[in-house]
Amino acid sequence: NVAMDNGGYGLTSGLLQSAYMFSPNLPVRDENGDYSKKVLGTNQPNPVAQLELTNQTRTTRFLANVFLQYEPIKNLKLKGVAGTDFSQSEGYYYAPLSTQVGGANNGKADRRHNEKTDYQLQFSANYSTMLNDRHYLAVSAGTEYMKMGTQYLLAGNTDFVSDSFSWNNLGAGAGSKPTVGSGSTFAETLSYYARVNYTFDERFFLTANFRIDGSSMFGKNHQWGYFPGISVGWDFAREKFVKSLQGTVDQLKLRAGFGQTGNDNLSGTDDNGNAFTAYPYNVYRQSGNVIFGDTYNTAIGLYALGNPNLKWETQTDFNIGLDFSLWNGRVSGSLDYFNRVISDILGVRRLSSASEVTSMVVNLDAKKQTYGFEASVNTETIKRKNFQWNTGMTLTFYRDRWLKRDRNWVPKIYETEKAYMGEEWRLVSMGLIQPGNGVSYTSNPVPGTILFADVDGYMTKDGNIMYNEDGYPLRTGKPDGKIDEADLQKVAVNVPYTIGFNNTFRYKNFDLNIGMYGKFNQWKQNGLAATLTDAGILIEGSNQMVEVKERWNSDHQYGKYPSSLQRKYGVGKEFASDFYMEKAWFIRVRNIDLGYTFSLPAYKINSVRVYVSLLNPFLITPYSGIDPETDNNGFSYPNSRTYTIGLHINL
Template sequence: MQIPIAVGAAAFFDPTKPIYDEENRYNGYWNWGIVQGAQADLATQNPLSLLYDRNNHGTTKRSLGNIQLDYKIHGLEDLHANLNLGYDVAKTTGRNFVNSNSVQSSLDKTFTGLGQGNTWNNLRRNHLLDFYMNYAKNIESIKSNFDIMAGYSWQHFYYANHDITYSNPTEDLGAKEGYTYDENERHYIRDDHRRIPYENYLISFFGRLNYNFMDRYLLTATLRRDGSSRFSANNRWGLFPSAALAWTISNEPFMKATENVLSKLKLRLGYGVTGQQEIGDYQYITSYSFSTNPNTTYLGTTLLKPNGYSPDLKWEQTTTYNVAIDFGFLNNRINGSIEYYQKHTKDLLNTISAATGTNFINLITANVGKMKNKGVEANVNAIAIQSKDFTWEVGYNITWNDSKITKLTTTFNPDYQGIDAGTNQKHQVGEMPGTFYLYQQVYDENGKPIQNAFVDRNNDGQITEADRYLTHKSPMAKVYMGFSSQFSYKKWDLGFNLRANFGNYVYNGVASGNSTSNNYGGKGFILKSASNLNGNLNCSKELEHYAS
């Protein structure tokens, strides 16, 4: 059922109009009819017609399973073999049919007034295999503890979907592109050729070493080699190391005198490289799509059209450095940490515009640019009250983060205009990701925006796309905060969490859409009058005034 759409239609439908139509137009439901020789496609539809002239439902069956085996090697009790097998399989079937002679079918450009619909079924599978060996040993003679692990991981993702479109046989549709008549089902059918599976594999070899000396000095080192089928054979594998050092200062003998007050003090240093491969499948090779739209066919022939691709796609990599201090007071009744970090990301995976004539489509996935993040994170937790039956715990955290794009092209180009990140946003060097890219508003002496008055930033005497500018305002927040409180009384618990962020901007599209110029832009005399003031009226939708 079209319940969300019908609810909106119920709110906007003309209350003076009847629910049912005595002339039995549109299956007996009253709806706006023909206006100037065409169906009134912008008018609000009868909400009951939306509900009962359509049959739309689907069913999903899902199964998840996991089994883990842990085997202690005979004669080497410190050595364990671990096998983890898992799966997640989901199958969805559904149908969406619209009754003939309904206003919904009348609005369809292919089967005007005819019943129509489609059925679909899709299958998703996720299979996982993890195997690793773990050796842990405590050597008292040298006051050391070792924990060594090495393993292999394999994961397979699969997706397939099949759609079939139907139309009622109320007229000869045999000539319509891509449709055939099914004698058994008495439907005209178009098979959308979508029974093409999408799949990808992720394979990893990994190892880890944990070393603890005297319960004061700790070392952790890891190494991963990950392979993804989403990249070509030359770029499929990535190497991702990491290392961390920690010094538990509070366990040193010279800290013994302060242990009743300063119960924990630890210094941590970290370095690590991670990879990112979350893009679509088959982005690095040439693929083809069936042409089912009449605009993409040639003389009634179904064609295979090539899709865009980037043969040199590779892993996006982020290198992180961090230094932190963990602390605890009064037997850790008050505890927390302060951490400074830097993240450097290179070979960013993004969707960009392809240069004219270099690819089959306008947008492709590619590795473009670099980005830098730096910031400080701090948190503190405390047990405010603790008694036999009642406990009150509170926690507070705050993060300051500064994010900047540092490179977008392979060579320095001061004239490069950045990458579009949406209708009103851009990625540009020196700016935060997704910075708003808008027209500059003109204000009166009282600080109020002047309707349809914009700054001609390039002084060419007219307002055009060239007058947009980077506002240095981004939807990414500079500061994040959180507060939690947990009460426990005997077997009863009560808690809440508060979150906040500061320094980010939101573009008010509703206010922009309801602006005077947008509401009346279609009126010819107002359009002419307003345009004579300061150029292009339509750009009022992308004003800096609405980014706040």
């Protein structure tokens, strides 16, 4: 909840970006005592002045749950639960005259009130019994009702005669367009479920369930969704043919599951990353003013088309796995393979550009698939009286791809119907153009600019791109003297896999825990380097990285970065290149904790543990940006390193 100023900078994002880019040769304040401002690139505020912006939020939250449980007969339990989660927050924002946004508006103040209220009611019946010491049966059924609501109120003003009012007297502002806004949302869900668990001789396991979910987010035609699930298991370590390994094999449980769940979250993003919100009915809102005679009248226009045929997005999961335990638990873990298919995907379909509303949220005739595997192994590596060493390792790998595209999908020349998510299609750079180099796609190559690979082209007829019967653009298969989408190449499939490794050591009263994890098969665009070595910000007088000394020039023709004659985008903003792409795998030591535990029986203290803890002590990575885990193609805040000294007393 960051208030945004008229330059597009939030209190946090603006401070971070301006701290990176503000001119380092300007003093904090000028000769008049005012905060220095840039002559060019004026949308970058003074980072020290940004500290005078006030953006406070006070939140109050109340949670309550009450339940009643009754057992009318043996093994049958009836339970009712009622709960509420209520929160309200008050936001206060003021930009004083000394700041850039405040000075441009003669002071700017906002106040916001937000409320969120959730209610939940549950009723369940559970019956379990054991028959002949070999058959275990548990049956449960229930219903759940949830109601979620939000509302907000916003008021703001500008043009104050003094900073002394802050946000406490919005009426004192003389702004020509005071901010007034309010709104509310609500949603209800009602669910019914039934579940059966059956175990035979602690060898065979069966779980079956069925859910019926209803949501007010959909129109009356498809408010209800029906979602079954079943899982089975077999611990064959208990079979006769494995009993010869008793003492070595404790558990070998093979299991498999199939199930479906529904998604009614109608706020998402389309294939291009644009946010959308769906509605079951047409939505209207204020759309400016119209003049009748000499009078301004508020105009109401259609904001979004409702879709009464919108239905639940369905997720179908299949998994198969193995749980194992060996040598009386000295080694244990699990192996899992999973496959997930999402159908009836909630997405956007474009309408005629002549329509009042040019898009509509629908269930796309498309499918997405996620598949992968997970593995975990835990060991009691050393188990002695005074020394123990336990380890835990996890591995997670998955891939996302399209299984089917919507019928209105228009493929680009490099796209395939079943493409993987995370494919990086970019122009491939071949170094920098040197004096005297010939370049196929331009008759006037500029030394020091990026040389791109011209590898392909569109097949055309009478100047128009040709397509095959499936709607795919046709390729020439050879360089065509142009740089366009046909020259994009797949430089990576950016789907990392994660490895975690945890070690716990105990020696007498000492304990030491070291936790680490890593992500591999990962690439990132170093947005910070791309921006802070870009010739464009040199024109604005912005700060730059010291690496700009490695920029190409006539006296340094083997420079690392392009000359000042080329912007970071290369050939047009629409074509991303791999020039600033970097390997971004990393190994992070998450924590190092060291403790010592002792008792003080004379003072009736069971135990005292003194400890020191280091959070995020170090990182191993080839990535040259701020942080390969949190960087998002721009100005990210680095992960902090935290040192803690503590004392834990158990009476």
